[in-house]
Amino acid sequence: MADKIILEVARYSPEQDTKPCFATYEVPVHKEWVVLDALNYIKDKVDGSLTYRWSCRMGICGSCGMMVNGEPKLTCATFLSSYAHNGNKIRVEPLRYFPVVRDLVTELSDFLVKLKKVKPWLIRKDTVPLSQGEFLQTPEQLDYYKQFSMCINCTLCYSACPVVGLDPKFVGPAAIALAQRYNLDSRDQGAVERIAVLAHPEGIWGCTFVGECTKVCPKHVDPAGAIQQYKLNAVLDWLTSFLMPRGHNSQDVKP
Amino acid sequence: MRQEIVKAAPAYTEFHPRWYRAPVSVYWWLGQWRYLKFILRELSSLFVASFVVITLLQVRALRNGPEAYSRFQHWLQSPWMIALNLVSFLFVVFHTITWFNLAPRAMPIWVRGKRLPEFLVAAPNYAIWLVASVVIAWFVLR
Numbered sequence: 001m002a003d004k005i006i007l008e009v010a011r012y013s014p015e016q017d018t019k020p021c022f023a024t025y026e027v028p029v030h031k032e033w034v035v036l037d038a039l040n041y042i043k044d045k046v047d048g049s050l051t052y053r054w055s056c057r058m059g060i061c062g063s064c065g066m067m068v069n070g071e072p073k074l075t076c077a078t079f080l081s082s083y084a085h086n087g088n089k090i091r092v093e094p095l096r097y098f099p100v101v102r103d104l105v106t107e108l109s110d111f112l113v114k115l116k117k118v119k120p121w122l123i124r125k126d127t128v129p130l131s132q133g134e135f136l137q138t139p140e141q142l143d144y145y146k147q148f149s150m151c152i153n154c155t156l157c158y159s160a161c162p163v164v165g166l167d168p169k170f171v172g173p174a175a176i177a178l179a180q181r182y183n184l185d186s187r188d189q190g191a192v193e194r195i196a197v198l199a200h201p202e203g204i205w206g207c208t209f210v211g212e213c214t215k216v217c218p219k220h221v222d223p224a225g226a227i228q229q230y231k232l233n234a235v236l237d238w239l240t241s242f243l244m245p246r247g248h249n250s251q252d253v254k255p
Numbered sequence: 256m257r258q259e260i261v262k263a264a265p266a267y268t269e270f271h272p273r274w275y276r277a278p279v280s281v282y283w284w285l286g287q288w289r290y291l292k293f294i295l296r297e298l299s300s301l302f303v304a305s306f307v308v309i310t311l312l313q314v315r316a317l318r319n320g321p322e323a324y325s326r327f328q329h330w331l332q333s334p335w336m337i338a339l340n341l342v343s344f345l346f347v348v349f350h351t352i353t354w355f356n357l358a359p360r361a362m363p364i365w366v367r368g369k370r371l372p373e374f375l376v377a378a379p380n381y382a383i384w385l386v387a388s389v390v391i392a393w394f395v396l397r
Contacts, residue, residue: 014273070287099274107274140368162290165279209357210293228361 005029005080007038009050010093012100020100022091023047029084035075035092036064039104052104059218062154066104067093072156072216096159111155114171117197118179123190141186148181148226150219157213157223163206170206171197173213173223180226199234207231292353299350302343309340355380 004026012020025046027038036054043050054064057076064075069083069091083090098106128135157173158164164172179198183191198204207227214224284290309331316327330336359376 012275014275017275019275096277097279099276101274143368143370144365162279162283162293165283208293208297210290211357211360212289212293214360215289222360225360225363228357229363232361 003029005038005083005088005090007035007042008089008091009039009042009104010100011050011103012094014102020093027080029080029088031081033080035066035068035073035078035080035090038080038090039075039092050104051102060152062152065095065154065156065159067091067096067159072096072159074154074156074218077218095155097161097165098155098158106155108155110168111153111158111172111175114175115153115178118171118175118194119190120175120178120182122182122185122188123193124187125189135187137186144186145181145184148177148184148221148223151178151181151217151221151223152219154218156216156218157221160210160212160216162210162212163208167202167206169202171200171203173207173227174221176204176207176230177221177223177226180230183230195234198230204230204234295346296350296353299346299353302346303350305339305343306347351384355384 005028007025007027008022009025010020011017011023025038025042027041030037036057039050039052039054043052052064052066054076055061056063059074059077062074065072066075067073068075068078072095075092080090092104094100094104094106098108098111101107151174153174155174161170161173163170176198179194182188183194200206204227207224209224209228211224214222217223284294313327316323331340355377358380359373362376364371364376
C-alpha cells in the first residue's frame with residue numbers, strides 16, 4: 001500500500017468565492033483509515049479552516065455523507081485503501097443536488113421540510129387511554145416495515161437520484177421510504193393523511209425508478225422498492241375505489 | 256413598488272445568506288454507466304413501441320389479402336428494416352431483463368411472515384418468457 005494519498009477537496013467560502021474550487025492535500029495512508037480520518041487529519045495538521053459535518057464515525061448519525069470520486073458515500077465507512085488503485089487520488093465534494101453552505105457542508109432545510117410533509121410519525125385515529133397499555137406488535141408485523149425504519153437521514157439517496165436534481169420539488173427517496181415505514185406499521189392509522197403528498201406528481205409519480213437510491217443506501221433501506229410498492233398500492237387503491245366506490249380500505253396494506 | 260422588490264429578492268434563509276447551488280447539466284446521464292443504463296432502459300420503450308406498430312401493420316396486411324401480405328414481407332426484408340428490427344430486438348431484450356430484475360422490488364411477496372427471496376419473484380417472469388418464446392418459435396419454425 002502507498003504511504004501517501006492525494007485528496008482533492010472542494011472548497012467554497014461564501015464570503016469570497018462565486019463557485020467552489022478544489023484544494024489538494026497529501027495525507028498519510030493507514031490501513032484502517034477512512035476518508036473522514038483523512039479530512040480530520042487535514043483539519044488538525046494542514047488547514048484548520050476546512051469545514052465539514054461529522055459526528056459518530058460509525059455509520060449511525062448520517063452526518064458525514066459526501067461525494068467520494070463522484071459517488072455518494074458515508075465518509076466514515078469509505079476506506080482510503082479502496083482507492084489505492086485509483087492513482088491514489090480521491091476527490092471529495094459536498095453531496096450533489098444540495099446547496100453548499102461552505103466547503104463540504106450542505107444545506108438540508110429543504111429535505112427536512114419534505115420529511116415533515118409526509119408525517120413520519122405514528123398517527124392514531126382513536127384515543128386509547130394510557131391505562132390500556134402499549135400497542136403490541138408481533139415480530140412478523142415488525143419485519144413488515146423494519147427495513148424502511150433503518151434510515152438515518154444521511155441523504156445519500158437524494159444525491160444519487162437525478163429526479164431530485166432535475167425537479168427540486170420531488171419529495172425524494174428517503175422521505176417516501178419513511179412514509180411507507182409508517183404506512184406499513186400495524187400501530188399506525190395515518191396512511192390516508194399521507195396520500196395527498198405521496199400519490200402526487202411530486203411524490204411517488206415523480207420517481208422514474210432509476211434505482212440508484214437503493215444502491216447507495218448505507219443501511220440497505222431500499223427506498224426505490226418502497227416507492228414502487230406504494231405506486232402499486234396506489235393503483236390498486238384507485239382501482240378498488242373505482243370498482244367499489246363504497247367501503248374500500250384506502251392504502252391499508254398492513255398484515 | 257417595495258413589495259415588488261421583496262418578491263424579486265432571492266429566497267435567502269435566516270441562517271445562510273449565501274450558498275452555492277451547482278447547475279444540473281443536460282448531459283447528467285452521460286458521465287456514469289449506471290445513469291446511461293437507466294436512459295437506455297427508458298429509451299428501450301420506443302423500440303418496444305416500434306415492435307407493436309410493426310405487428311399492427313402485419314395484422315393489417317394480413318387482413319388486406321395475400322398480395323398485401325407479400326408486399327409487407329418484401330418491405331420487412333429491406334436492409335434498413337432488418338437493421339431496425341435487429342436493434343429493436345436487442346433493446347427489447349434489454350428492456351425485458353431490466354424490468355424483470357426490478358419486478359421483485361416493486362412486488363415483495365410475503366409467505367408466512369417471511370419475504371420471498373428476490374430471485375423467486377423474478378424467476379416466474381423468466382419462465383413464462385421462455386415458454387412463450389418456445390411456443391412462438393415452434394409455430395414459426397415448424
